[in-house]
Amino acid sequence: MPIPESDPTSREALAPRARWALASLSLAMLMPSLDTSIANAALPSLALNLEASFQQVQWIVLAYLLAVTTLIASAGRLGDLLGRRRVLLWGITLFTLASLCCGLAPGLGWLLVARALQGLGAAVMLALSMALVGDALPKARTGAAMGWLGSMSALGTTLGPALGGLILASIDWRWMFLVNVPLGLVALLLAWRCLPADRPVASASAFDVPGSVLLALSLGAYALALTLGHNRLAPLNLGLLAASAAGVVLLVRVERRATVPLFQPDLLRRPQLRSSLWLSLLVSTVIMTTQVIGPFYLSRGLGLDTLAVGLSLSLGPLVATLSGAPAGRLVDRYGARSLSRLGLLGLCSGLGLLALLPLSLGLAGYLLPLALVTASYALFQAANNSLVMLDVVPRQRGLTAGLLSLSRNVGLISGAAAMGALFAWGAQPQAGGRGGVEAVASGMHWTFGMAALLMLLALAIAGRDRLSEQAGAACRPARSD
Template sequence: MELRERLTGREQKLVLFILALSSFMGSLDATIVNISLPAIAESFRVPINTVSWVAMSYLLVLSGFLLVFGRLGDMKGFRKIFLLGFTVFTLGSFLCGFAFSIEALIGFRLIQGIGAAALEAIGPAMVVIYLPKEMRGKALGILATVVSLGIAAGPIIGGLLTQYVSWQWIFLINVPIGICAIIMGMKCIPADNVTKKPGLFDYYGAILFFFALASFLWPVNEGLTLGWTSPAILGSFGISAVLWILFIIRETRCQDPLCDFGLFRNKNFLAATLAAAIMMLAFSGIEFLLPFFFEGVLGYEAGFAGLLLAIPAVALMIFGPLSGALSDRFGSRGLATISALFAVVTYFLISMYTQNTSILYIVLTLLCVGVALGVFFPPNMNQILGQSKKDEEGAGSSIMTTMKNVGETVGIALMGTIAIFSVVHNTGFDPKTPAADIPMGILVEGFDVAVLAAAGIVILAVILSAIAKDNPGTR
């Protein structure tokens, strides 16, 4: 008897509730931290490029371990990986709440990210394993909805907690919820019997991917502080290049690769996947900088700034389903291209923010960002998955998610570096200066330059989306 047939209707609903809770917490924690970064930087007296690692470390591990835990779920059983993931996530959240230094906080975020990667990687697969077919579409729709709610709620909850309690509570709030979810999971999720191992796990590929990405992010983020020609920075770039080459060689020769590079031989799949990564790169970089602009330059309270940062997520929730329906009817190529072009225009408008920018202008431009992303991603995902061969949809989906997360991680490092470089170049400020000691007014130009750079980068996404043809079979 299959697992889904052993569960009663009540047990199926409880399993879905636990999966929805994990999806909500994972997406919430991906967005709740950014709004608190100015407070964290002030608390530990560190510069902007250092505090950026609080966000990047989480995303780095998420990017590096998604493929790992998806594979381990197949090999070891989904219940075991899910409960382990929730336990690690809850432990990491607890440690983050009591971090005694910025280095400790970054390290504890790595632990938290490992748990989040396990939850995100196997959540959709658990729907297929534990829930009946007639309930599957509804369940996946619920998971998609709660992910969007988590993304939207993150800045709001984070802003309110930072303003009225302390930034530590953006992490500690996860602990009681996590403990309840672990207890419920142990009681409600049945053990899944793994009868055979589907191939060997590519441990070497996983290690190479993680350290190749980490050794690239570190010099991008620290080059301004240490000097771009310093041995440490040049050496790290060189190590990263070698590791990426070794990773590609490993994946093309491995019998059970972590990443199937054969999919990238399809130019349409490659173009659409790169377009998704670029869109996330630009948006995440801007989203990282906005709290410093809102709180430091415009003087908004963290709670109000959190409400503003939730606007793109809310717009994405509204326009995403509409765009998905339109892409099914009219095709994906045109929608993805037009929405990427709209993002370019919107980022150009945001690059004109000043100390005197009206709240109405800010709200409208942030709304346009959400519309652009909401219209872009459903047809873009159709482009990607439509190019995946039969029985390779899972591989295509995991690559798509990983590339978006990599883009998000690189975006924070790149846009933060561009903003600070502009400030240093024009004012002579020491890049090691704690963020709290920098007159925030001078960050306006750095912010505007970084957003303008993001607009220029997204032009590549426009071109790539136009190149990526629809699969006739998806129309």
């Protein structure tokens, strides 16, 4: 696996042990990000083969995302308490074994159970990979390494549908999960050999079980409300949304009284952290939208076969691979704040084009905006992750990384469920007598139009923070020399 070149601010190259430690963290970030979207390309085929609806096969994605999201903040906190290296090794082991179970699953029900277990291991890997950067690498290389891991996250998320489509076209769907087994063994060996040893500073009794359970129930109710009943706002759906909102309110009350809360109030009072969490949520929502809707448009809207869908989707990971390392260097040179906003602007532009061009230009109208979206996503990830993690004190690295990953995965759930529901509504064939191709194109128009609006909201949040920074600087008294 390639490792970033030496930081221009430090003339010393990384020691071999540190380079291999970064390689292990890169794999620990890449694999769970890959499995976030690797099943997306198989959803149309599974929907046909299993005679299931779009909402039912969505749970192949949602089971994984829900498991990741419900534990990811707690996983970061558990690493702070018991030792990050130790907990990461547990997470890689669970993820690898669950991937094997996914590949051997005899049916859809067993596959969903294995996907949930896989998500539990992925939660630990995503939360602690970023947290361990400060332990394994010199401080002068922290920014570049965070940018690199952000690029690995972007690469994994965008590579998933393409790799899944190619595997589905050439072998069997089971290999979409079995491919993780050798990768997991390599990551486990590197992490065990190269990551620095740690010592526990507390006991597992400090683990916030009530908060984790409430978070799981709230997110589960939210996802069910958006997928049951063919996306109609029936009483059941409204009741589930109300239960989700009540769960969040109760979660806040429980966390305020907890001895070791899942969300520490001091962290959430930081304006920069709150802003970065909101931006991460919004960006992840629109990225998952491209991964879920894209295969349906290519296969049912343009009539491409599975192999052609996989090849078309490979453009995204190619762009992420080429833009990942330059994004990290640009962040180090020009600063994370300005490049985060530049990434948001590129995402907004690309998604706006996706809402319009495919309706008239077909495949080219899809691939060109997708390249812009993917490159902008890689830039945003590198900048936003660096912005959040650079100033975190060591004792809060795991929890902060967990919160950042939590916001990302709540966005992924929203993209898979809420934006998937919007696409299903916009692509109803019976609406206005439209046929299949026109219906899918209409769903694309509505869904990516909403995604572009979400990026406008993200730009407004980033712009508000910039004005706040300027106002704060103007109010501070000048220092006397």
